[in-house]
Amino acid sequence: MGKLYAVGFGPGGYEHMTQKAIDVIQNADKVVGYTTYVEMVKPYFPDKDYVATPMMKEIDRCKMAIEMAKEDQTVAMISSGDSGIYGMAGIILELANEMKADIEIETVPGVTAASMAASVLGAPLMRDFAVVSLSDLMTPLELIMKRIECAGMGDLVLCLYNPKSKKRTDYVNQATDILLKYRDPETPVGIVRHAGRKEETSLITTLGQLKEAPVDMFSIVLIGNSETYVENGKMITPRGYEKKYGF
Amino acid sequence: MGKLYAVGFGPGGYEHMTQKAIDVIQNADKVVGYTTYVEMVKPYFPDKDYVATPMMKEIDRCKMAIEMAKEDQTVAMISSGDSGIYGMAGIILELANEMKADIEIETVPGVTAASMAASVLGAPLMRDFAVVSLSDLMTPLELIMKRIECAGMGDLVLCLYNPKSKKRTDYVNQATDILLKYRDPETPVGIVRHAGRKEETSLITTLGQLKEAPVDMFSIVLIGNSETYVENGKMITPRGYEKKYGF
Numbered sequence: 390m391g392k393l394y395a396v397g398f399g400p401g402g403y404e405h406m407t408q409k410a411i412d413v414i415q416n417a418d419k420v421v422g423y424t425t426y427v428e429m430v431k432p433y434f435p436d437k438d439y440v441a442t443p444m445m446k447e448i449d450r451c452k453m454a455i456e457m458a459k460e461d462q463t464v465a466m467i468s469s470g471d472s473g474i475y476g477m478a479g480i481i482l483e484l485a486n487e488m489k490a491d492i493e494i495e496t497v498p499g500v501t502a503a504s505m506a507a508s509v510l511g512a513p514l515m516r517d518f519a520v521v522s523l524s525d526l527m528t529p530l531e532l533i534m535k536r537i538e539c540a541g542m543g544d545l546v547l548c549l550y551n552p553k554s555k556k557r558t559d560y561v562n563q564a565t566d567i568l569l570k571y572r573d574p575e576t577p578v579g580i581v582r583h584a585g586r587k588e589e590t591s592l593i594t595t596l597g598q599l600k601e602a603p604v605d606m607f608s609i610v611l612i613g614n615s616e617t618y619v620e621n622g623k624m625i626t627p628r629g630y631e632k633k634y635g636f
Numbered sequence: 637m638g639k640l641y642a643v644g645f646g647p648g649g650y651e652h653m654t655q656k657a658i659d660v661i662q663n664a665d666k667v668v669g670y671t672t673y674v675e676m677v678k679p680y681f682p683d684k685d686y687v688a689t690p691m692m693k694e695i696d697r698c699k700m701a702i703e704m705a706k707e708d709q710t711v712a713m714i715s716s717g718d719s720g721i722y723g724m725a726g727i728i729l730e731l732a733n734e735m736k737a738d739i740e741i742e743t744v745p746g747v748t749a750a751s752m753a754a755s756v757l758g759a760p761l762m763r764d765f766a767v768v769s770l771s772d773l774m775t776p777l778e779l780i781m782k783r784i785e786c787a788g789m790g791d792l793v794l795c796l797y798n799p800k801s802k803k804r805t806d807y808v809n810q811a812t813d814i815l816l817k818y819r820d821p822e823t824p825v826g827i828v829r830h831a832g833r834k835e836e837t838s839l840i841t842t843l844g845q846l847k848e849a850p851v852d853m854f855s856i857v858l859i860g861n862s863e864t865y866v867e868n869g870k871m872i873t874p875r876g877y878e879k880k881y882g883f
Contacts, residue, residue, distance in 0.1 A: 397751075404656040407646065407747060411655070448877055471751045479759035479875045486867050487883050496755035500654060500745050504644075504718045508743035512726035516775070517783050519766040519792060527876030528763070532791070536764050539790030543783040545766060620733050628726050629774030630695055636734050 391458035391492045394465045395481050397472035397499025398426075400585025403433045405500050413497055417465035421454045423447075426467050451477065451484045458492040471501035475522060475550060502584055503548040506609040509591050510579035511623030513611050518546035523553070523560040530560070537564045541571035546617065546626055549610040561610065565599045568612060572596055579611040579624045580604055593624050638705035638739045641712045642728050644719035644746025645673075647832025650680045652747050660744055664712035668701045670694075673714050698724065698731045705739040718748040722769060722797060749831055750795045753856040756838050757826035758870030760858050765793035770800070770807040777807070784811045788818035793864065793873055796857040808857065812846045815859060819843055826858040826871045827851055840871050 394413045399405035414420055414430065420437045422430070427441040442450040450466075457464045472478045478496040485494055507514045519540040525533060540547045547568070552561050568576075574597025581591040582605065594602045596612060604610060617626040630636075641660045646652035661667055661677065667684045669677070674688040689697040701713045719725045725743040732741055754761045766787040772780060787794045794815070799808050815823075821844025828838040829852065841849045843859060851857060864873040877883075 399654065404659070405654050405745065407652050407654055408658070409651040412651070448881060448883065471747070473751055473754040473759055474761045475875070476762070478755070479762035479872055480877050482759050482867075482870050482872050483874060483878060484883060487878075496759065498652065498747050498751040498755040500718070500747060501751060504720055504745040504748060507718075507720040508725070508745040512720055512723075512729050512743065514721045515723070515726035517766070517768045517780075519764070519787075519790075521764045527880055533764075536790040536792060539786040539792065540766075542789075543766075543786030544779070545783060545786065620729075623729050625726055625729050627730060628722070630727050631730060633774055634695060636695065636731060 391461045392463050393454055393458040393481060393492055393494050394497055395472040395476065395478040395494070396465050396467045396497045397470055397476055398430055398467055399470065399500040400502065400505040401429050401469060402585055405505065405585050407497070407499060409497050410499055414465050414467065416463065418462040419457050420465045420467060421450060422467040423450070426469055429469065430467055447477070447480055448484070451480050452488070454481070455485055455488055455490045455492065459490055471499045472496055473498055474501045502550065502609050505585040506579065506581035506611055509581050509584055509589065510593065510611060511625050513546055513579060513613055513617060513624045513626050515626045515628040516546060516614065518548060520548045520550065522550040523557065523564065524551040525557065534563060534567060537567045541568045544614045546614045547612040551606065552608055552610045553604050554606045561604055562600050565596060568596060572615060577613040577617050577619045577624050580608050582608045584609055593619055593622070638708045639710050640701055640705040640728060640739055640741050641744055642719040642723065642725040642741070643712050643714045643744045644717055644723055645677055645714055646717065646747040647749065647752040648676050648716060649832055652752065652832050654744070654746060656744050657746055661712050661714065663710065665709040666704050666711045667714060668697060668711060669714040673716055676716065677714055694724070694727055695731070698727050699735070702732055702735055702737045702739065706737055718746045719743055720745055721748045749797065749856050752832040753826065753828035753858055756828050756831055756836065757840065757858060758872050760793055760826060760860055760864060760871045760873050762873045762875040763793060763861065765795060767795045767797065769797040770804065770811065771798040772804065781810060781814060784814045788815045791861045793861045794859040798853065799855055799857045800851050801853045808851050809847050812843060815843060819862060824860040824864050824866045824871050827855050829855045831856055840866055840869070
């Protein structure tokens with residue numbers, strides 16, 4: 390029986406790939422993915438047989454990968470970050486059910502962008518948090534903003550995926566206005582661009598300044614909760630040890 | 637100058653460690669951690685110099701690791717999952733500031749328990765989600781339950797860390813009651829015990845049955861949103877491709 394792996398290869402560099410992601414890609418008959426992801430992975434596994442498809446062709450790409458697995462091939466469907474968080478794991482399972490494909494499917498988890506961005510900024514995710522994508526391609530804008538509101542109300546640290554695109558330029562501003570109802574304008578906000586890649590840059594600003602900050606489609610935005618502070622250039626949400634036990 | 641790494645080694649097995657976590661542990665002068673974590677990692681790096689301290693001694697352990705780094709050693713402070721999510725990264729930065737320690741600190745992100753548990757269950761985290769710990773050791777119970785309420789209101793998939801301990805047996809039930817105000821009793825709930833370890837077990841139940849389900853301190857509980865369903869034994873939160881484009 391063929392096997393299809395949904396592999397999250399982490400932020401991009403070899404160093405943040407898991408041992409299993411490396412093994413699965415190394416041993417796959419076919420490595421399938423969105424062109425940008427294939428280009429990222431190719432330098433580390435130059436001899437593999439790659440099939441790259443452009444963005445927005447997720448369904449075709451998955452159907453193709455499932456067909457390959459049905460022909461008894463071992464297929465690695467790659468995506469950056471964790472394949473189980475806004476990744477390809479879901480659509481693969483959905484389509485395999487739909488196609489009644491008798492293949493084995495396994496998800497290989499990876500380091501998601503929130504984890505990578507947090508490690509660059511300091512330690513902003515030491516406490517309860519929410520992860521919300523600002524892409525309204527498949528979620529109504531109203532629901533997205535309701536979720537921002539809920540994160541604000543619950544004093545959850547908030548991690549925004551897909552904060553901006555060429556078409557969606559204003560959603561970060563809308564989210565900022567909502568959060569300012571619940572949080573101080575001085576609340577630290579970290580922005581990491583190309584987290585975990587060669588081109589990585591990052592900056593720490595405040596919620597009150599977020600509208601003026603450089604955010605684009607390659608950015609992850611991490612908004613602190615009421616306890617988050619910045620010291621020595623690092624964004625820290627204290628876990629509560631000091632408050633409870635003292636240092 | 638000494639260097640202190642906060643290393644997340646993932647769920648437990650070698651296969652889910654990142655390349656960097658492996659390299660850092662391999663090259664450290666000292667590997668420091670909670671006894672259980674040291675025991676997990678030792679078989680893969682038998683020749684390292686380990687310093688294990690019992691649970692609840694986080695502050696002492698960190699101070700010790702910082703002192704070692706001040707003496708020009710390279711120290712790997714290990715924890716399971718991602719060191720940046722409820723991990724040791726924060727307390728290390730807090731204490732290093734407090735101690736005015738002139739050392740370099742780097743966080744090495746890893747696969748967090750939510751990612752691992754999701755990969756076992758299917759693809760429940762394809763959409764916006766919240767991560768909440770039910771431990772009230774350092775967060776007031778009232779605030780924890782407010783966050784559960786917010787996750788319910790925002791139709792966020794919800795991932796519960798530390799759902800139960802010997803002392804805290806009723807919090808899962810309280811959370812269930814809150815979520816039942818917003819979600820159907822048939823909402824799928826996945827429970828993964830020892831995710832990513834040899835002893836791993838998992839089951840899928842419903843929100844209405846959660847109070848009767850076996851949950852303990854080694855479990856991660858993943859509660860679906862209004863769209864999550866179960867098919868062929870897998871828990872899936874559809875990303876929305878079918879709704880938008882059809883298959």
